[in-house]
Amino acid sequence: MLKEWNQRRAARRVKPGDGRPLKPFRWWQLVGRVLFYLRLTGLDGRRTVYAVDVRRWGDKETGELRADLYLDGRHHARSKLPARFPVEGGRVEVRMSAFGLKRCHYVTTEGTEHQLVPDRDSAEGRRAYLDRAHPALSRVIGSLSVVMLLVSLAILVPQLVEKALPPTLGTFNSPFDLPVWLNAAVVLGSATAATERALRLRYHWLLDGAAG
Template sequence: MSRRRKPSKKIRAGNGSALKPYRRWECLWRSTFSIALKDGDHEDDQLREYTVDVDYFDWDIRLYTDGVQTAVGSYPVRFPVPGGLIHADLSLYGAQRMHYEPGVGDPVLLKPHRNSLEGLRAAFARRHPLASRIISWTAIATLLIGLAVFIPLLVQRISEIEWVAENIGTFVSPINLPGWLNGTLLVAGIFAALERALTIRSHWLIDADTWWLD
């Protein structure tokens, strides 16, 4: 395995408790993601279900094997499982990584619980693939527009630092939007980021947080 695919060092043993049933009303703060994996490479090896339980208001992510808690780690975390790792990570808006990373081959997205927000979004994508793609591309376009507006503002803020202004000079952003439009972009960006989180998609540039520049 490459360095980036090594298991996390600060993984604690689980307490053996049972996975709590998922309630629909928990969708605002909790999600579960599952995948079935074999114990080994033989056809008669036992198939086990691995479930990641996420509370978005908790630093810890819990791993369950066949419904029993077997490991706990703080995100981002990579749990060792048969044949590879389960990589779980969160962002400000939700899950940004929830994949099984095999030793060989491409990562596989874990299946969200059908009653979670991620599960409902996935069901919508299956029923309405065209509308789903339009929403996804609209979210990307919204975030890219936000970057186009806020990156010059970031450069301007940096140029206002005394040492930078004296030794390099100042920069004034050519984009000067009215307050109501800045606010609209901010709100649209939040919804776009939530859409990206619900589909568990993340890109270092597209999904960069820019709200703190507003």
């Protein structure tokens, strides 16, 4: 029942587009813009191209975090995040974490899921190219990101518990007492690792959620 309620709520967030053309991705938008594509072929053989455009820091006028859906290069719909756009043969689901997208998938009416393809010039597209061109290096980077997040959890969580635990529940002494600069370095490392995983749309509620 909760799932159905969330689906109806997401459907109400979808608003019609204004038909404006999709702007190409520019190099200076690497940090602030996400652009993914979905290419579909209908039963009649007609090919359509959907594009999902997200600005990480929200609309520059309203600050609203939203996704814009384009159909064959024209603005087709918009929605606050998380978004759930009805498209031919299914829907496109878009969700964001503190470090980037954690979901941008096409879900068919049968329930099959396919991740959309990032624009080749975007940060996600460049990370995907690295994965194709240098798979071994890509796996090493991915593994280092997981290790960094695990280390951050092990170091930072006990310190947070020590400070946040109410006196009525007793006391807890963290095994780590690091200088401020080293704690800052750990936080920066965890943020970098979570960002790298977001470029691949990898998200785990504990690892990446704690980093945020």
